[in-house]
Amino acid sequence: MSGRKTLISVIICTYNRADLLTDALHTVCQQTLEHSEYEVIVVDNNSTDQTATVSQSFVARYPHVRYCFEPQQGLSHARNRGWQEAKGEYVAYIDDDCKVPEGWLAVAKEVIERVSPTVFGGPYFAFYNTPKPAWYKDIYGSNFPYSQAQRLERAEVLYGSNLFLRRDLFECIGDFDPKLGMSGQKIGYGEETELLNRICATMPQAVIYYEPRLWIYHLVRSEQMSWHWIISARFAQGRNCYFVYPPSNSKLIFIIVQVVKYSLLLLFSVPFGLLFRSRKQYHYFDNFLYEVICNDIETLGKLYEQSRQFILCQG
Numbered sequence: 001m002s003g004r005k006t007l008i009s010v011i012i013c014t015y016n017r018a019d020l021l022t023d024a025l026h027t028v029c030q031q032t033l034e035h036s037e038y039e040v041i042v043v044d045n046n047s048t049d050q051t052a053t054v055s056q057s058f059v060a061r062y063p064h065v066r067y068c069f070e071p072q073q074g075l076s077h078a079r080n081r082g083w084q085e086a087k088g089e090y091v092a093y094i095d096d097d098c099k100v101p102e103g104w105l106a107v108a109k110e111v112i113e114r115v116s117p118t119v120f121g122g123p124y125f126a127f128y129n130t131p132k133p134a135w136y137k138d139i140y141g142s143n144f145p146y147s148q149a150q151r152l153e154r155a156e157v158l159y160g161s162n163l164f165l166r167r168d169l170f171e172c173i174g175d176f177d178p179k180l181g182m183s184g185q186k187i188g189y190g191e192e193t194e195l196l197n198r199i200c201a202t203m204p205q206a207v208i209y210y211e212p213r214l215w216i217y218h219l220v221r222s223e224q225m226s227w228h229w230i231i232s233a234r235f236a237q238g239r240n241c242y243f244v245y246p247p248s249n250s251k252l253i254f255i256i257v258q259v260v261k262y263s264l265l266l267l268f269s270v271p272f273g274l275l276f277r278s279r280k281q282y283h284y285f286d287n288f289l290y291e292v293i294c295n296d297i298e299t300l301g302k303l304y305e306q307s308r309q310f311i312l313c314q315g
């Protein structure tokens with residue numbers, strides 16, 4: 001790479017998805033932004049497939065692509081390794097199952113020059129590589145909260161699949177929390193939300209920005225549209241929510257009452273939705289399950305983790 005200062009380090013953390021990684025790398029390497037202004041870092045999180053081979057093939061073709069191996073399992077560990085390796089003024093995180101338009105980084109540069117944000121990001125839209133079920137709505141796999149660019153009071157609409165942060169932030173506030181996020185085959189979430197909450201809490205002057213032109217595509221894999229995955233994922237989101245948004249009441253009796261309440265709610269809501277739901281609002285029963293019942297499953301996940309932590313503290 002030239003002596004010109006690197007503006008953006010694009011970090012792709014990956015685990016055993018060599019086939020998807022190829023598409024992600026191809027789109028990131030074909031940006032209209034000058035190669036001298038950005039670098040691409042692949043963080044291989046202990047993969048056992050052809051991830052290293054795929055990555056090295058791009059390293060050989062593109063001088064601004066680098067590869068590193070992070071043996072400590074977990075997405076947070078990989079994200080932390082990524083920013084530590086980065087040379088850019090900003091780090092940009094995307095998932096290994098994303099595809100970005102060729103002007104993505106050019107838009108990011110324009111935002112940086114115009115706004116000088118501390119943190120910024122944009123929307124993502126679902127795409128598929130297998131036929132989706134008739135009931136599955138594109139919005140389930142997308143995030144497009146606003147149509148206008150705007151400064152945010154909080155970072156509630158920014159997600160780790162399309163997230164830009166000043167690199168020097170990490171020197172001030174620390175790493176992604178390694179107890180959160182995916183880890184191998186274990187489903188986990190919340191590591192970027194916890195980090196963003198920490199930024200908002202410790203840096204009230206931080207400029208958090210949303211730019212709708214900074215969009216990407218995010219793959220909805222076939223297994224993510226199965227009910228086994230959906231229920232497991234929502235329960236895991238609830239568990240991780242305990243750490244991201246700690247509950248104010250941790251008394252055992254409160255936890256028991258809440259578990260009973262939401263268990264009964266689930267018990268009665270499922271047959272109610274099957275028989276009496278609004279067909280206009282929930283055309284398929286699956287839509288009712290996804291949009292209503294899964295919220296209760298997520299709440300039960302949080303209560304499960306709350307009770308688990310209570311027992312651990314008592315022990």
